[in-house]
Amino acid sequence: MSMNTTTNKNYTNFFQVKTKHKGLLAWLLTTDHKRIGIMYLVSILSFFLVGLTFAFMMRLEMLTPGPTIVDAQTYNSFFTLHGMIMVFLFIIPGIPAVFGNFFLPLQIGADDVAFPRINLLSYYLYLAGAFLALYSLIFQTHIDTGWTFYVPYSLRTGTDVTLPLIAAFILGFSSIVTGLNFITTMHRMRIKGMTMFQMPLFSWSLYSTAWIQVLATPIIGITIVLVLLERSFGFGIFDPTLGGDPVLYQHLFWIYSHPAVYIMAIPAFGVISDVVATFSRKSIFGYKVMAYSTMSIAFIGYLVWAHHMFTSGMSDTARTVFSFLTFFVAIPTGVKVFNWVATLWRGTIVMSSPMLMALSAIFLFSIGGLTGLHLGSISTDVHLHDTYFVIAHFHYVIIGGILSMFIAAMHFWFPKMFGKMHNEKVAKVGVVMYFIGANVLYFPMFIMGYMGMPRRYFDYLPEFQIYHVVSTVGSWILITAILLMFTNLLIAIFKGKPAGSNPWGAKTLEWTMPSPPPLLNFIDTPVPSKDPYDYSDHDERIFRDLKNKENIINQENS
């Protein structure tokens, strides 16, 4: 049992270990997947805070009709910056780059990823793309195309589209390389005795995400190159005055960008699975079905892109087929939701902060997912297209389902990454505030969207004001909750109590080593069990008792 391997003082963890290089270089030139994961965490959270600032200012601007704090053109660049930063710099790399890098090798019993140097390369590609994007966003004329870069506007606008596009291209490369690395890692580095169907579901989610990253990202790459060339030379591929067709741009854009939604969502599903199983003290309900549904979401998600274009001009046949496929992708997603709930059934539920966040995520994600069906059926989409209803749907999925699971993952794996325990009470207050804030912020958007409030508009009619005011107040609650939880974790890095190897009583392999993990991860070769969530020998009373003991030991040692 994992309890036996705790507080092994005869090891050096990956923070302390001495390497070829010293000081900052020991981090900048590292090929250790854990250090790269931490570097990703720091960078991604920094960019997240920038994006959050823009979100805050957008909501503030919408408090009253007409100009409130900025003018219309500035508002245009606000929503572009918010979209670009949050999509390309935060939510797409998000969970795979941070927690995937850190925990994938740990979960499958490997000592690193398959290509450690390429892993570092992907980090630097990410950083280069991020700085290029931020440089352009801050020092050039502020881009106003929205994060979708739709032609022909992106060909004609006088603002600087070139650098952000190059940045997106480089970020795509980073994403591809990470995906390629993860697939190879899972096929080649799994510990002996662990089959594909014995991997934890978080690893499974990374596997299918990695396939989407590899198969979808090149399409956005070539599309970006085309827009760049079109802008500089006038190739005539997308420019309607030269014979090109802007709708084909939209097709190519969404062939990547819809699967990209699943790049964001599937890892979050993986975190929910791991968290729900752990804190129900039970094996996940329908393990194989969960793995298959992960893969089929990735596969079907590849075939639904044109539902973003129901009003852009397509044949009725195409619209019907894409509408049908969109409904079809809801089936494996529904399977997941039911299986999570079924896992809770007769479990020993432990209400820790990650579990609370996962339950909130299941609820909010269900709202986001079900309202997606309104948008997936053609007749209602014609009414709802490009309104705040879409914004509400998307943010219920992203904020309710994905950002929340990113934060839950931060809490769940924090003790393993830093070896310290955060303040659970503060974290739980944060989760409840987060849940309230998300609903207050986004639910009014459903209503005003249904009433006809268009997205991306700087101004609005007076009858929408009450909804905008409620929504803006919600944004304050949500941001406070996020900052509260981040501060809580930050304090715990310095002042937290030692966590021990397995504070949550989890069963996957990453909890069998001391925290923080040693450089090569496993001190003793781990023995994988047939079921990654095998709680058959678990006694909650003994676990809690032992946990107290363990904490006492840790305190004495430190």
Added chain:
Amino acid sequence: MSTTSVDAHEHSNNHAGHGYGDNNQLYVHFHRDDYGSKFGMWLFLFTEVLLFGGLFILYYGYRIAYPHDYHNAAMELNIVMGAVNTLVLLTSSLTMVLSIVALRRKSIKTSLFYLIVTFGFGATFCVNKYFEWSAKIHHGIFPGSMELRETRPAGEVVFFGLYYLMTGLHTFHVIVGMVIMVFCFIFIRTGTINSDKYIVLENAGLYWHLVDLIWIFLFPLFYLLH
């Protein structure tokens, strides 16, 4: 796979193989997985196929929209030049394989010779392409030219736009492949790539075959389909 390649799957799980010294300095961490390297290379080739895939979709979409303009524009391309280039690239794939086989049989000189020949074929392809493009540009057919914009119908503008894009991107890949060959040449000379450890050369070969394969699709689509 040959018997000499190391199956590092076994190795990576052997945790007794590495450890820490007295001063917490890490022992040399040896990790080699030729099969994994090739696996990663194949995944990378997938992404290349999809990169071109986006362009093939556009080619096909506009072909349906402008069948007659495509026909007229394709008549203007030089089939002989295209055919010579096809022959050159196909042969270069053969010499690439011969280079790998020679290395595996430990005849380094033969391997280097075939690598140079492959490089030569790649260069020939580029020179050929240069003359082909120059002729077109000389006639005023290039993206954004007055000739195309003002005298040609929309379909021909798009056709030549795609022609320059796809053959251009392909030629870029040929050049990248040649650069990789230069590195392989140096590594074989220094012994980094040798008869026991030739996975880098093999992956370079895979990349070269992909470049070849893409051309096999480009040639009929632009030159032959009238």
